Amino acid sequence: MSSTTIFAARKILTMNHSRPAATHVAVRDGRILGVGSLEELEGWGPHQVDDRFASKVLMPGLVEGHAHVLEGGFWDFTYVGYHDRRSPDGTLQPGLTSIDAVVERLRAAEAAMTDPNAPLLAWGFDPILFGGQRMTCRDLDRVSATRPVAVLHASVHLMNVNSALMTRAGITAATPVTGIARFPDGEPNGELQEFAAMYLAYKVAGGEFFTAPGTERAVWRFGRVAQLAGVTTVADLYNDLSDEMVGNLTAVTADPAFPVRVVSALNGSGHGVDGVEKLRRLVARNTDKLRFGIVKLMTDGSIQGFSARLKWPGYYNGAPNGIWNTGPEELRSILAAYHKAGFQAHIHVNGDEASEAALEVIASVLTETPRPDHRHTLQHCQMADEAQFRSMASLGVCVNLFANHIFYWGDAHYALTMGPDRANRMDAVGTAKRLGVPFAVHSDAPITPIGPLFSAWCAVNRRTSGGRVLGGEADRITVEDALRAITLGAAYTLRMDHEIGSIEVGKRADFTVLDVDPTEVAPEALKDVPVWGTVLGGTVFQAPGGPGGGNA
Amino acid sequence: MTIALTVIGGFLGAGKTTLLNRVLQGRHGRRVMVLVNDFGSINIDAELIAGRQGRTLELKNGCACCTVGGDLMAALLDLQRRPDRPDDLIIEASGVSDPMRIAEIGLADPDYRLNAVVVVVDAERVRALAADRYMGDTVLRQLAAADLLVLGKLDLIDEAQGDAVRAWLKATVPHVRMVPSRYGAVAEEILFLDADHPKTADHVHGHAPHADFATWSAETSRPIDRGRFAEAMAALPPGVVRAKGVLRFADDDSTRPAVFHMVGRRMSIEPLAEPADTQPGSRLVAIGIPGALGPDGLWPLLNEALR
Ligand SMILES: [Zn+2]
Ligand SMILES: [Zn+2]
Numbered sequence: 130m131s132s133t134t135i136f137a138a139r140k141i142l143t144m145n146h147s148r149p150a151a152t153h154v155a156v157r158d159g160r161i162l163g164v165g166s167l168e169e170l171e172g173w174g175p176h177q178v179d180d181r182f183a184s185k186v187l188m189p190g191l192v193e194g195h196a197h198v199l200e201g202g203f204w205d206f207t208y209v210g211y212h213d214r215r216s217p218d219g220t221l222q223p224g225l226t227s228i229d230a231v232v233e234r235l236r237a238a239e240a241a242m243t244d245p246n247a248p249l250l251a252w253g254f255d256p257i258l259f260g261g262q263r264m265t266c267r268d269l270d271r272v273s274a275t276r277p278v279a280v281l282h283a284s285v286h287l288m289n290v291n292s293a294l295m296t297r298a299g300i301t302a303a304t305p306v307t308g309i310a311r312f313p314d315g316e317p318n319g320e321l322q323e324f325a326a327m328y329l330a331y332k333v334a335g336g337e338f339f340t341a342p343g344t345e346r347a348v349w350r351f352g353r354v355a356q357l358a359g360v361t362t363v364a365d366l367y368n369d370l371s372d373e374m375v376g377n378l379t380a381v382t383a384d385p386a387f388p389v390r391v392v393s394a395l396n397g398s399g400h401g402v403d404g405v406e407k408l409r410r411l412v413a414r415n416t417d418k419l420r421f422g423i424v425k426l427m428t429d430g431s432i433q434g435f436s437a438r439l440k441w442p443g444y445y446n447g448a449p450n451g452i453w454n455t456g457p458e459e460l461r462s463i464l465a466a467y468h469k470a471g472f473q474a475h476i477h478v479n480g481d482e483a484s485e486a487a488l489e490v491i492a493s494v495l496t497e498t499p500r501p502d503h504r505h506t507l508q509h510c511q512m513a514d515e516a517q518f519r520s521m522a523s524l525g526v527c528v529n530l531f532a533n534h535i536f537y538w539g540d541a542h543y544a545l546t547m548g549p550d551r552a553n554r555m556d557a558v559g560t561a562k563r564l565g566v567p568f569a570v571h572s573d574a575p576i577t578p579i580g581p582l583f584s585a586w587c588a589v590n591r592r593t594s595g596g597r598v599l600g601g602e603a604d605r606i607t608v609e610d611a612l613r614a615i616t617l618g619a620a621y622t623l624r625m626d627h628e629i630g631s632i633e634v635g636k637r638a639d640f641t642v643l644d645v646d647p648t649e650v651a652p653e654a655l656k657d658v659p660v661w662g663t664v665l666g667g668t669v670f671q672a673p674g675g676p677g678g679g680n681a
Numbered sequence: 682m683t684i685a686l687t688v689i690g691g692f693l694g695a696g697k698t699t700l701l702n703r704v705l706q707g708r709h710g711r712r713v714m715v716l717v718n719d720f721g722s723i724n725i726d727a728e729l730i731a732g733r734q735g736r737t738l739e740l741k742n743g744c745a746c747c748t749v750g751g752d753l754m755a756a757l758l759d760l761q762r763r764p765d766r767p768d769d770l771i772i773e774a775s776g777v778s779d780p781m782r783i784a785e786i787g788l789a790d791p792d793y794r795l796n797a798v799v800v801v802v803d804a805e806r807v808r809a810l811a812a813d814r815y816m817g818d819t820v821l822r823q824l825a826a827a828d829l830l831v832l833g834k835l836d837l838i839d840e841a842q843g844d845a846v847r848a849w850l851k852a853t854v855p856h857v858r859m860v861p862s863r864y865g866a867v868a869e870e871i872l873f874l875d876a877d878h879p880k881t882a883d884h885v886h887g888h889a890p891h892a893d894f895a896t897w898s899a900e901t902s903r904p905i906d907r908g909r910f911a912e913a914m915a916a917l918p919p920g921v922v923r924a925k926g927v928l929r930f931a932d933d934d935s936t937r938p939a940v941f942h943m944v945g946r947r948m949s950i951e952p953l954a955e956p957a958d959t960q961p962g963s964r965l966v967a968i969g970i971p972g973a974l975g976p977d978g979l980w981p982l983l984n985e986a987l988r
Contacts, residue, residue: 300789306785306789324783324785325782325783325786325788327754328757332757332758399752454775456777456815458816482815
């Protein structure tokens with residue numbers, strides 16, 4: 130007979146309405162045998178009591194419903210973001226709040242390199258947080274005059290490079306492509322965006338940005354970063370799922386030391402209708418720690434990159450409307466194929482024109498082929514208005530809102546992209562809650578750091594990095610609702626709410642171990658609740674370096 | 682040796698793949714690589730494919746191979762690492778992308794020469810699409826990017842409607858050149874026009890019945906004035922859609938002649954990089970819709986450009 134462990138805790142927040150709080154949880158075969166008091170659980174027979182969490186608080190394991198393995202790949206490179214970030218080994222990478230500090234960290238990284246020709250690659254830089262001051266090649270030339278240096282922005286749509294890189298890439302004042310930013314005298318200043326300009330830089334120095342995410346090491350680091358933030362299930366929401374990648378995911382997740390469950394969504398926009406068969410084959414390879422069966426579809430670009438598709442009146446600063454990566458007509462034919470095959474679609478929509486088009490497409494596909502409980506989910510969905518949320522509710526569509534954007538880019542949305550009206554209602558968690566649309570909140574790591582408690586904090590407080598609060602009381606949600614969004618809410622969008630997301634009998638024994646009770650701290654302190662570690666299928670994983678701090 | 686880059690754009694269903702198949706059927710003895718937006722949309726005629734491995738298609742033609750990448754950036758970076766670099770790269774842009782954004786690579790990367798941005802237009806739907814609330818601006822961006830418009834689906838509309846579409850395109854993108862796709866054989870020549878051995882309609886193989894296009898050629902042993910030549914070419918009537926020349930300019934004392942390309946409205950002149958040209962003098966070939974040039978063909982234009 131298998132052994133039974135009863136974990137004792139100061140408090141267990143279950144997310145189960147019939148038993149919201151308890152002190153003990155019994156685990157057998159990696160699953161939850163019972164929840165209650167020690168007395169209530171003893172009836173299951175012989176057991177051992179594990180009271181290492183006697184002073185801790187247990188929650189259902191946190192679920193990150195939208196991130197990317199790319200986060201794991203990026204840790205091959207130097208992190209130069211504005212905000213603190215925890216690296217996979219648990220050490221804190223302090224945020225760099227001046228361009229000089231960025232240059233300093235790059236100089237240190239450069240000094241540690243042995244091959245004089247190897248490019249120095251960095252990531253996570255965000256120029257909009259320096260109050261209008263832009264980094265240029267003059268800054269990066271202080272890092273090296275000979276070695277190519279490329280710094281990818283947090284949005285991944287722009288980069289800064291040094292003069293050595295531009296020389297190798299042949300980028301001069303005469304280079305006839307869009308997206309090369311210039312000094313007043315017309316010389317390129319090293320900031321590059323758009324396809325051709327980025328290509329010129331990648332060609333001489335950035336190829337590793339494309340190969341790093343495909344490795345086993347990237348999967349390991351992705352899992353570790355998630356675990357440090359208290360996550361037990363993480364969605365990798367856009368993957369080509371090449372044979373090699375599937376092999377890596379399978380091998381890594383099968384290792385008992387790998388601390389999270391991974392849900393990997395097939396890149397359906399790239400595979401088109403052909404991907405249906407591939408997804409069928411992949412589902413047969415599902416394990417308890419690796420899941421296939423979701424297709425991710427693209428529509429527009431990003432708001433901060435001015436490539437999202439906006440409805441009238443468009444961008445606040447007058448920028449032209451963004452671009453489609455997949456237009457509504459093609460979206461319809463691809464969605465219909467996966468929908469008819471019984472798969473669930475997660476659709477990237479940033480601007481409100483994209484969410485409107487996606488909802489029309491879903492309505493049309495559902496009219497043709499009704500399917501109960503499809504749970505197609507709009508991802509990001511940052512600008513949807515109330516009418517669109519009403520439409521989601523009536524169509525049975527879920528939403529995973531990009532709450533972290535409120536903090537990271539809320540000020541830019543207020544001043545530049547959306548203007549006050551639409552920025553105030555962006556990532557409308559309050560509306561989703563009020564209209565009964567099943568919802569979650571996410572990080573989209575590596576775009577922002579993975580950290581469900583931080584995402585929940587954003588949904589509760591709606592505070593920007595500049596200190597502005599976006600929207601009013603009706604736009605916010607309670608701490609309780611936010612904690613539900615990062616557990617059962619996200620599990621529901623992944624069609625795993627029968628397995629994970631709450632602490633109740635029969636579910637997987639996945640817990641997040643906290644040093645304090647998140648429902649007792651001030652709502653403004655939710656992001657600072659220390660994560661001691663996690664329990665995955667009954668196995669305890671202490672976060673390296675002990676209790677981690679907040680994620681912001 | 683620079684790679685000639687051709688970007689084929691146009692809305693989903695306009696006929697990009699049909700055009701691509703015509704191009705790939707051209708017997709040309711060059712190494713051609715094709716990058717398409719996604720596997721689902723590539724429908725290269727089965728008879729052209731010798732083998733398929735992962736994301737690479739080997740074309741029977743022997744001189745051509747075709748890599749299919751879901752991520753264009755990654756595919757382009759991968760191409761650079763390949764030992765067997767092609768003479769020609771054709772990128773089929775996705776139905777919603779602005780082909781000029783991709784074509785810029787041909788302007789900025791010294792490894793490439795931008796041959797042309799060819800946009801395939803669905804003559805039946807284009808005006809409705811240009812007015813579509815979601816896709817309108819995208820379609821207009823594509824039209825504006827084109828050096829050459831290939832008008833497909835004209836057989837689905839009557840002549841008056843066809844004329845109306847042409848007039849609308851002319852007003853919308855005034856400088857562009859256009860050719861109906863029933864002159865489909867033109868497609869092969871867009872890439873592979875040979876100034877020394879221009880095909881005439883009789884030589885052109887093709888499976889679908891199509892109207893014959895016209896070929897004009899002219900040669901001279903006298904040196905050419907660079908400025909006047911450019912003016913003369915810019916004055917070519919819109920029905921002339923492709924030209925190529927091997928030219929000896931009066932102001933050029935090098936022994937190497939220059940090579941001139943015109944695809945639609947895009948023109949380039951660069952030193953001939955191919956194996957040394959042994960023929961003396963200059964020669965010019967053009968193709969287009971019959972009747973586009975008068976009975977003397979290119980002669981009057983070339984005469985204008987002589988010194
Ligand atoms: Zn996205
Ligand atoms: Zn994402």
